[in-house]
Amino acid sequence: MQNLLNEDAVVPRPRGTLPKVCATVTAVTAMVGVWLVSPERLFGWVAMAILILTLGPLLHGLCLLPEEILHHANTRYRCPPVLSRVLLACGLSGRTVPAAGGAGLLLYLVGQPLPDLSHCCELLCLVSALYPLVKTLGVLGPSEVEVSDICEGRKMNVAHGLAWSFYLGYLQLVLPRLEESIAAFRASHLDGPFQGRGSRKLLILIPLNANISQKLENEDDNISFYDNLPNVEMDRAGVRGRVFKHSVYTILDEQREGGRECVVEYATPLLTLHRMSQESSAGFGETERRQQVLLFYRTLRDILERSLECRNRYRLILLNDLHENEPHFLSTVILRHLQQQEKEEFCLTPPPQQEMADPFLYLNHQGLMSCEPSLMFSSDKPKPLKEPVENSDA
Incomplete structure (x- = not known):
């Protein structure tokens, strides 16, 4: 699988008003021609x-x-x-x-x-x-473009329903509790992950081919299961104490060193899209499946960006299937995102210091700035304001 760094080149944008502009120009041109005749x-x-x-x-x-x-x-x-x-x-x-x-x-x-x-x-x-x-x-x-435009405009695609279901039925419930789960996990694993700097976000993998393995280690042997976060239980749809859980995985690099732990999983609604493409009665081919996966990613991204409960608690990773035969590509992609996340969240270099003309003056300033603040009082008596002097030519 290949990470899609330039998502704008793959993810379809919402259709704009260019067809209306072209139709208006064509109609005006025709009417001008009739008017000349x-x-x-x-x-x-x-x-x-x-x-x-x-x-x-x-x-x-x-x-x-x-x-x-x-x-x-x-x-x-x-x-x-x-x-x-x-x-x-x-x-x-x-x-x-x-x-x-x-x-x-x-x-x-x-x-x-x-x-x-x-x-x-x-x-x-x-x-x-x-x-x-x-x-x-x-x-x-109607043409396929018109049908697609109508379905996207009225939110009638399969991808829109799956994205909203994934958000309302899962992400909106578990992401606000993710930090508490990680904190409880750290307390029970004192020598384990998440003790220092590390990803405390849920990494959600979205492959374009919607082919999801049940275990990440089956996709890449540089990925190994570490443990599960504490279960999140809540009453849901008549089920008392429904359990939601996340898995922690250890990611190794190409030299099988530098293990990094993170909470990562696939977007489960993609299983539905993949099964629909295999059912002839669904009328859902490979081309339609890929298009729906892209719309699912775009819709879910837009939903999460507007969600205050889920902000800064997730990271969507869109994957391509061009390099699915490479054995360690998934681990490479995850490590790349973890490194990018650290660069975004932590300042790795000290702030630049300005050069001073006199180093002793610089030290004096440093000493003054490091002292405790104190109030300074003046012993001089207050003086009246200086009266204005009239200066005018006679």
């Missing part, structure tokens, strides 16, 4: 085009309406008002109806008939009637 008919053509584009979806929504009312109104739309929810689900409200009404009003206000108005009306009726058929057959169905 026939400026007096610009608004008429724009109104007719909008009518053609909006009446089709409205007719398609009317085709969806009977199915929803007859067979799904009582099961899918139980929250009142049922009718308005059905209309909204079929696309018969929102932006489509006002757009069609505004286009019709604009066409009426233009007042100047378009050339061959009867032919334009025939085209309007024919295109609007054929749109529901073409749409129902899937010819005008």
